[in-house]
Amino acid sequence: MKRIAVLGSGVVGQVLADGFLAHGYDVIRGTREPAKLSDWLAAAGARAATGTFAEAARAGELIVLAVKGDAAESVVDLAGVDSLAGKVVIDTTNPIAAEPPVHGVLRFFTTPDESLMERLQRRAPAARFVKAFSCVGNGCMVSPQLPGGPPTMFLCGNDPSARAEVRAILEQFGWDTEDLGEAEAARAIEPLCILWCIPGFRRNSWGHALKLLR
Numbered sequence: 001m002k003r004i005a006v007l008g009s010g011v012v013g014q015v016l017a018d019g020f021l022a023h024g025y026d027v028i029r030g031t032r033e034p035a036k037l038s039d040w041l042a043a044a045g046a047r048a049a050t051g052t053f054a055e056a057a058r059a060g061e062l063i064v065l066a067v068k069g070d071a072a073e074s075v076v077d078l079a080g081v082d083s084l085a086g087k088v089v090i091d092t093t094n095p096i097a098a099e100p101p102v103h104g105v106l107r108f109f110t111t112p113d114e115s116l117m118e119r120l121q122r123r124a125p126a127a128r129f130v131k132a133f134s135c136v137g138n139g140c141m142v143s144p145q146l147p148g149g150p151p152t153m154f155l156c157g158n159d160p161s162a163r164a165e166v167r168a169i170l171e172q173f174g175w176d177t178e179d180l181g182e183a184e185a186a187r188a189i190e191p192l193c194i195l196w197c198i199p200g201f202r203r204n205s206w207g208h209a210l211k212l213l214r
């Protein structure tokens with residue numbers, strides 16, 4: 001099994017790192033300040049490690065990018081474009097702007113014709129980015145249990161074999177998947193985060209996920 005590098009000290013990084021550990025993978029988490037993950041490291045067991053973004057990216061065979069959207073490009077630089085080359089990078093990020101939501105509707109710093117993942121792909125052209133996990137709250141990312149059955153995770157990225165690999169991981173984590181093709185589809189997937197958040201902001205209801213009915 002590949003060693004997973006999870007870049008991110010936030011809740012998404014934690015949930016996905018724990019999910020990969022639970023499924024038998026070795027995990028290294030990256031952050032600018034590894035000391036802040038010492039409690040997690042102590043609890044996570046012998047297959048877990050921590051390091052800087054650069055150390056984690058070097059050690060990981062598959063990368064999960066779980067950092068603040070407006071810092072994602074600089075984290076790609078800190079991780080090291082050479083360390084990402086050839087590797088699958090699961091991009092969980094959303095381009096959420098600093099301005100507050102309007103009536104529960106988040107604002108993005110991207111435009112409808114350019115997603116954050118396309119920017120990241122241009123920044124690290126040899127990395128194999130796949131958008132996934134971006135359109136659901138962290139509480140549902142691993143083994144989602146919903147009365148309506150397995151929800152759908154929408155994914156995209158330029159490399160078909162990278163998409164297939166991420167699809168297999170999503171299925172292992174309990175997801176139905178919908179492969180939407182090349183990176184431009186992230187222009188549609190990233191805004192699903194805006195949709196997903198509206199019931200949360202309006203009714204404090206966060207326990208849902210999206211499903212594509214066929």
Ligand SMILES: NC(=O)c1ccc[n+]([C@@H]2O[C@H](COP(=O)([O-])OP(=O)(O)OC[C@H]3O[C@@H](n4cnc5c(N)ncnc54)[C@H](OP(=O)(O)O)[C@@H]3O)[C@@H](O)[C@H]2O)c1
Pocket residue numbers: 007008009010011012013030031032033066067068069071074075092093094095096133134135136137138139
């Ligand atoms: N929260 C959710 O339920 C959820 C669901 C779906 C998608 N997402 C997306 O997943 C990503 C992670 O979300 P999150 O809630 O776990 O955490 P977050 O607070 O959005 O991000 C935390 C991470 O961003 C890094 N970061 C912040 N500012 C930085 C800067 N100026 N330079 C370098 N790194 C910086 C932090 O680095 P350090 O470790 O060095 O502090 C940390 O690792 C976001 O893009 C979010 O939109 C979140």
